[in-house]
Amino acid sequence: xxxxxxxxxxEHENKLLTIWSQILQESGAGDGAMEEEESKExxxxxxxxxxxxxxxxxxxxxxxxxxxxxxxxxxxxFSPRENAEYLISFKQAASQILSELIKDPAQxxxxxxxxxxxxxxxxxxxxxxxxxxxxxxxxxxxxxxxxISTPVIAVWDGIVALPIIGTLDSSRTQIVMENLLxxxxxxxxxxxxxxxxxxxxxxxxxxxxLIKTVSATRLMGAECIISGIRPEIAQTVVHLGIDLTGIIxxxxxxxxxxxxxxMLQLNVVKRKVxxx
Amino acid sequence: MERIPILKMGQxxxxxxxxxxxxxxxxxLESDLINTISKHSSKGVLIDISAVSIIDSxxxxxxxxxxVMSKIMDAQTVVVGMQPAVAITLVELGLSLNGVISxxxxxxxxxxxxxxxxxxxxxxxxxxxDNE
Numbered sequence: 001x002x003x004x005x006x007x008x009x010x011e012h013e014n015k016l017l018t019i020w021s022q023i024l025q026e027s028g029a030g031d032g033a034m035e036e037e038e039s040k041e042x043x044x045x046x047x048x049x050x051x052x053x054x055x056x057x058x059x060x061x062x063x064x065x066x067x068x069x070x071x072x073x074x075x076x077x078f079s080p081r082e083n084a085e086y087l088i089s090f091k092q093a094a095s096q097i098l099s100e101l102i103k104d105p106a107q108x109x110x111x112x113x114x115x116x117x118x119x120x121x122x123x124x125x126x127x128x129x130x131x132x133x134x135x136x137x138x139x140x141x142x143x144x145x146x147x148i149s150t151p152v153i154a155v156w157d158g159i160v161a162l163p164i165i166g167t168l169d170s171s172r173t174q175i176v177m178e179n180l181l182x183x184x185x186x187x188x189x190x191x192x193x194x195x196x197x198x199x200x201x202x203x204x205x206x207x208x209x210l211i212k213t214v215s216a217t218r219l220m221g222a223e224c225i226i227s228g229i230r231p232e233i234a235q236t237v238v239h240l241g242i243d244l245t246g247i248i249x250x251x252x253x254x255x256x257x258x259x260x261x262x263m264l265q266l267n268v269v270k271r272k273v274x275x276x
Numbered sequence: 277m278e279r280i281p282i283l284k285m286g287q288x289x290x291x292x293x294x295x296x297x298x299x300x301x302x303x304x305l306e307s308d309l310i311n312t313i314s315k316h317s318s319k320g321v322l323i324d325i326s327a328v329s330i331i332d333s334x335x336x337x338x339x340x341x342x343x344v345m346s347k348i349m350d351a352q353t354v355v356v357g358m359q360p361a362v363a364i365t366l367v368e369l370g371l372s373l374n375g376v377i378s379x380x381x382x383x384x385x386x387x388x389x390x391x392x393x394x395x396x397x398x399x400x401x402x403x404x405x406d407n408e
Contacts, residue, residue: 174364181360188380212367219363221356221378221385 008101009094010047017043019093027085038069043090059118063125070126071133083126091119150176152183159260160189161253163228165198173209177216184222191260192217195253197228207242214247223248223263227256280305282312288320288389289313289351290382294327302338309342313351320389321346324382326357336371343376352392353377356385 009016020039042065049062070083078086095112102108150172155161162180166172180192194213199206210226217224227250229237237244250256261268278301283290289312291305309321323342325331331339343353356379366373379385 177364177367178360181363184380185360190380190384215372216360216363216367219355219366219373219376219378220358220360221380 009050009097012097012101013043013047016047016093016097019096020090023089023092024086027089038072039090042066042069063122066122066125067129070129074130074133080127080130083130084123087119087123087126091115094119146172146175150179152179154183154187154189155193155257156260156266158187158189158264159191159193159257160184160187161193161195161257163195163198163253167201168199168206168209170205170209173213177213180213181216181220184217184220190222191263192222192224193253193256193260194224194226195228195256196226196233197230197253199228199233202233202236204240204242207237207240207244211244211247225250225256225259227251227253279308282308284312284316284318287318287393288322288386289316289318290322290324292324292327296328296330297335299334302335306338306342306345310345310349313346313349318351319393321351321353322382322385322389323353323355324357324385325355325362326359326381328362329359331362331365333369333371336366336369336373340371340373340375343373347375352389354379354385354388356380356382 017040020043021036024039042062045065046062049059066087073083073086074080094115098111098115099108102111145166149165150162153161153163160180160183162176162183164176168176180194183189184192194210196202196210202210214224214226225248226244229249229251248259250259278295280291280293280295280301283292289309291309293305295301297305312318313321321342323339339355343355346353354377355373358378377388379388
């Protein structure tokens with residue numbers, strides 16, 4: 001019954017499109033040719049879905065389309081507000097036509113109510129699509145960061161180094177630990193150097209993560225040296241009352257490497273140049 | 277009853293755990309091992325857990341117990357070949373097995389035991405990186 005009321009819209013598709021683009025132009029939310037095509041597709045699909053009554057499948061197509069439009073508009077730099085206005089202006093155009101078609105106030109009210117319900121739902125969907133697009137980007141970036149940010153470097157036969165850059169949180173510690181331990185197994189290294197000169201700040205949580213990593217390395221049968229302790233970090237650690245006495249700490253990677261050489265009973269000597 | 281074989285290699289005992297340990301098996305291993313140490317008056321125990329993929333807190337405690345018990349009986353315990361996942365689990369459980377000495381593989385573990393023997397025989401201070 002209500003859909004029949006809305007069905008009248010189908011015959012006025014062109015008029016609807018004209019009014020719609022007009023409103024869009026006025027509000028400044030327009031975007032030229034590309035949008036016109038999208039709008040045309042949307043309007044025709046929407047109206048045909050309307051005429052096929054309450055068929056959920058038909059509306060799913062419209063939903064897919066509007067999600068697609070929303071994310072493509074999002075990529076083109078539209079704000080979610082503009083996306084919503086895009087649909088709201090369609091609603092305005094449609095109700096304008098409805099008020100011309102239907103003379104009975106009660107029926108007009110019914111039809112408008114129905115139209116509102118359908119289109120409001122779609123407006124919410126555009127927001128959701130926008131947010132989902134953003135979240136996808138964020139999660140992809142997180143993956144990428146965690147993947148590129150924990151390289152394990154074999155610096156010598158039996159010595160691996162792992163420079164940590166950026167803040168250490170639990171999930172990152174997990175990745176760092178896994179990578180480091182796996183690398184220790186793969187290379188058969190007995191010493192791991194953890195360089196934290198790229199860690200901006202050490203709080204008690206980060207220190208705890210470091211201690212965990214060191215304990216895990218020891219359990220594997222390798223020794224762990226923490227290097228790159230800056231003066232500020234040393235100060236914070238002491239002020240926080242964190243006990244790092246069981247852990248070998250060095251100020252620089254160079255001195256950590258020297259310690260590692262000592263442990264492996266290696267000696268680095270300068271070659272004597274024989275002149276003449 | 278299922279038992280884990282304990283092999284005698286000179287002064288040392290070699291235990292390779294090739295099945296996932298359940299509690300009863302671990303307890304048997306503990307008592308068997310201590311008895312064998314006293315029987316042969318062994319100086320070192322090498323436990324290879326490279327095939328163990330799951331360790332719970334109970335197992336961690338048993339390992340720690342074995343180390344402390346053998347220490348009292350004058351035998352050094354070395355645990356070798358711990359899987360990365362196992363190490364992470366133990367640390368997350370808060371068991372860092374402080375009394376247990378670890379080595380990467382059996383070869384290194386044997387070397388370590390020998391160097392320890394050497395140390396205690398000669399009473400010569402030697403820098404040992406696996407000692408805590």
